[in-house]
Amino acid sequence: MSEVKNILLCGVGGQGIILASKILATGLIKAGYDVKMSEVHGMAQRGGSVTTQVRYGEKVYSPIIGKGQADVLVSFETMETPRWLDFVKPDGKVVINAYEIPSATILSGAADYPQGVIEDISSKINTTVFKAAELAEALGNIKTMNVIIVGALVKAMGLEEIVDWNEVIAETVKGKFVDVNVKAFNVGIAQVK
Amino acid sequence: MKVLLTGNEAVARGAFEAGVTYASAYPGTPSTEILENMADYKEHMIAEWAPNEKVALETVIGASMAGARTIAAMKHVGVNVAADPLFTIGYTGITGGLVLVSADDPGCHSSQNEQDNRYYAKFAKIAMVEASDSQESKDYVKAAFEISEKFDVPVLFRMTTRVCHSKGLVELSERVPFEVIPYKKQPQKFIAAPAHAKMLHPIVEDKLVRMEAFSNETPLNRIEWGSKKIGIVTSGVAYNYAKEVFGDDASYLKLGFTFPLPMDKIRAFANEVETLYVIEELEPFIEEQMKVAGIPCIGKEKIPRIGELNPDIVAKALLGIERETVHPDASKIVGRPPTLCAGCPHRGFFFSLSKKKNVVITGDIGCYTLGSAEPLNATDSVICMGASISMGHGAKKAFEINNVDKRVVSVIGDSTFFHTGINSLIHVAYNRGNTVSVILDNRITGMTGHQENPGTGYTLQGDPANIIDIPQLVKSIGIEHVVSVNPLKLAEMDKALEDAFAYDGPSVIITRWPCVLKNFTEADLKEFDLSKKQCVVIEDKCKGCRVCTKTGCPAISFDNTTKKAKIDKYMCVGCEVCLQACPFKAIERAGE
Known part of the structure; x- marks a missing residue:
């Protein structure tokens, strides 16, 4: 338990990244880890690029990491991945939710949505790609995309056995959304081999 | 019991455990959640949003003089606003423990500068405590109250974004009620008239010596x-x-x-x-x-x-250690600047204003700072809270006396107007400025995450309150040309601007429409048509002129292969700004 592990989650304001981090952190605490987590609030949330960091181990000091330090980068949106890639250890993992949200720069026609992002990253580092949006729609609730991603992340980090995650989800999401989010979490687990 | 708390939540908890009974703040990232979390302890304490940080600190000074433990919280630049009383309570001291939280923002995540407020402690000759994580945030706030009372001094509790917004495990304790110190009239202490101030200064210097001795011994x-x-x-x-x-x-x-x-x-x-x-x-x-x-x-x-x-x-x-990293192909990284939300009422206003020629636009602090960004490119300046109206006035006066023909529009939000903009507008009215001041009344304090303000009708702790009537207020200070408009109606918005430009003298336009992310009140639902709507592009009619994308709406994209605009049905709320902007009537309301 002594080595501190670092998870970096990135995406776009409004994608539910903070809730995803909260589920993850709650599970880690229940499993007995010291946890630190960092978020960014304020203007950055208005459709901007958003990250949270979750660090866990026996004793965690810094709430944030620097470049080359993340064990896993979980990207909720395709083109956010390269923006944060240099935070990952060269032998770390990248989990990408293949989902495109064009930024204002692209919408205004000043740039095109970048092509070949996933190919570029897959050629450089251990990468898992899946489409949480399609899986969430199949579950009948597009908003469960974030919890599907948490499931995939938990599997990628080998954390699926540390606690009863269904219980963690029941504690962290609102009552009527528990069932669908538990399903979503398990769909996410199944995405990572 | 250990719980995962942000530094801000931990400060609120620490104040609660320390027996605080009065707290005040003005919202500002990264400090906002401190007071929001104190509001939850309604049975034990009063927590109030002040219109600005100076008022927040002064109310807290009053509560301290009344013998209670009390706390004010603000972002670093807020302390500049509150600096006037701060320097003098360095002299007078306190009665009940007084803590001022300064939440600094190194890296300018959500601020106009990255000033280091530790210098305020030295400058104002007061004690300073700094926490490094959530547990310390809670524990050290409690220690700060004791220090404040021990040395009769306000304590600057200095935090930074990463302490405020990082979460760590915190061991909670019970609240220990603080028995209010019986009130005593102390004119030589609290009346900082010159004769008293001269006597207080040596006392302050002596406190600094005693506090340094404490500093050498304290386990902090x-x-x-x-x-x-x-x-x-x-x-x-x-x-x-x-x-x-x-x-x-x-x-x-x-x-x-x-x-x-x-x-x-x-x-x-x-x-x-x-x-x-x-x-x-x-x-x-x-x-x-x-x-x-x-x-x-x-x-x-x-x-x-x-x-x-x-x-x-x-x-x-x-x-000299640098970790190995993986580098992406740099061409795959495209910027993602923050934008006004789909359906934001500010969009209609800025879209109309950005078309006007020969206008200098002085802006202010809020989501509407984004009116300066692509593709609206409207605003010329943003300096500090309330500066839009006063800077606009100074600019216009300077243009006039130097025979420069420029029109000036000052743009400010409702909460920022109540903060300090109101003083600036009094100046404009009294000195007969010739600017157009636009108050963007979106019925809430938007950017910091929806705090009540004197225009919203509720207090922080959920009690109904009297709403300040902005048009009536503005008229009473001497502005004669006052118009309220719906900023999402472009023709109405445009006419309001033209009428104001044609008017000789100070004028005010109030754009009134609620923030699209707001939890609407009953009053909102009664006043505004907030029913769910949606707009669609009729492909056959779309000529690919891209005018709709010039509104900067994140729900509209332009397909470079089909050369047609497209509206994202999940994001569109049917504000109809694009529908009015389209010169070919190619955007319609869905289902009609």
Whole structure:
């Protein structure tokens, strides 16, 4: 338990990244880890690029990491991945939710949505790609995309056995959304081999 | 019991446990959640949003004079607004414990500068406490109240974004009620007239000497021995970065009580170690004082004074270590600047205004700062809260006397208007300025995450309140040309601007429509048509002129292959700004 592990989650304001981090952190605490987590609030949330960091181990000091330090980068949106890639250890993992949200720069026609992002990253580092949006729609609730991603992340980090995650989800999401989010979490687990 | 709390939540909890009964603040990132979390302790304390930070601090000074433990919270630049009373309570002292939280923002995540407010403690001659994580945020706030009462001094509780918004495990305790100190009239203490002020100054200097002695003894300033080859003096979040990088390969003097500094303790520590580093974020506050005291150390010649630190920056600066990283193809990285939301009422206003020629637009602090960004490119200046109206006035007067033909529009939000804009508008009215002041009334304090303000009808703790009627207020200070409009109706908006330009004298336009992210009140639902609508592009009619994308709406994209615009059905709320902007009537309401 002594080595501190670092998870970096990135995406776009409004994608539910903070809730995803909260589920993850709650599970880690229940499993007995010291946890630190960092978020960014304020203007950055208005459709901007958003990250949270979750660090866990026996004793965690810094709430944030620097470049080359993340064990896993979980990207909720395709083109956010390269923006944060240099935070990952060269032998770390990248989990990408293949989902495109064009930024204002692209919408205004000043740039095109970048092509070949996933190919570029897959050629450089251990990468898992899946489409949480399609899986969430199949579950009948597009908003469960974030919890599907948490499931995939938990599997990628080998954390699926540390606690009863269904219980963690029941504690962290609102009552009527528990069932669908538990399903979503398990769909996410199944995405990572 | 241990719970995961942000530093802000922990400060609120600490204030609760310390027996605070009155708290006030003006919202500002990264400080906002401190007061929001105190509002939940309604049975035990009063928590109130003030219209600005000066008012917040003054109410807290009053509560302290009344004998209660009390706390004010604000972002770093808010302390500038509250600086006037702050410097004088440095002289008068307090009765009930008084803590002022300053939440600094190294890295300018959500601020107009990255000033280091530790200098305020030295400047105002008051005590300062700094926490490095959530547990310390809670514990040290409690200690700060004791220090405040022990030395009859306000305590500056200095936090930074990473302490405010990081979460860590916190051990909770019970609340210990604070028995109010019986009120006593003390004119020589609280009337800071010149004769009294002269007598108070030597008392302050004496307090500083006694507080330095305390600083040398308090466990808030602790030594953690490791290897003595390297010694590190540090405070706040930088302590965590130092520990992360050096672990047991260094010894640490971790400072929690950072003004007055424990110079004897620092000197003794310095004598024990071979190389002495000072690791602090932003300015060399500790380093400078150490050097003046004749203690050699290495600080800002290695550690950057610009922006936030992190473990990487510290490792690179002091050890020359750089981690291996994976580099993406740089062409795959496209910017993602923040934007006004789909359906934001500010969009209609800025879209109309951005078409006007020969206009200087002075802006202000809020989501509408984004009116300066692509593709609206409207605003010319943003300096500080309330400056739009006063800067616009000065600019217009200077243009006029120097025969420069320019129109001036000042743009300010409702909460920012109540904050300090109202003073500026009094100036414009009384001095017969010739500017157009536009108050963007979106019925809430938007950017900081929806706080009540004197225009919304509710207090922080949920009680109904009298709403300030902005048009009536503006008229009563002497503005004669006052118009209220729906900013989403472009023709109406355009006419309001043209009428104001044609008017000789000061004018005010109030754009009134609620923030699209707001939890609508019953009054909102009664006043505004907030039913769900949606717009669609009729492909056959779309000529690919891209005018709709010039509104900057994140729901509209342009397909470069089909050369047609497209509206995202999940994001569109049917505000119809694009529908009115389209010159070919190619956008319609869905289902019609």
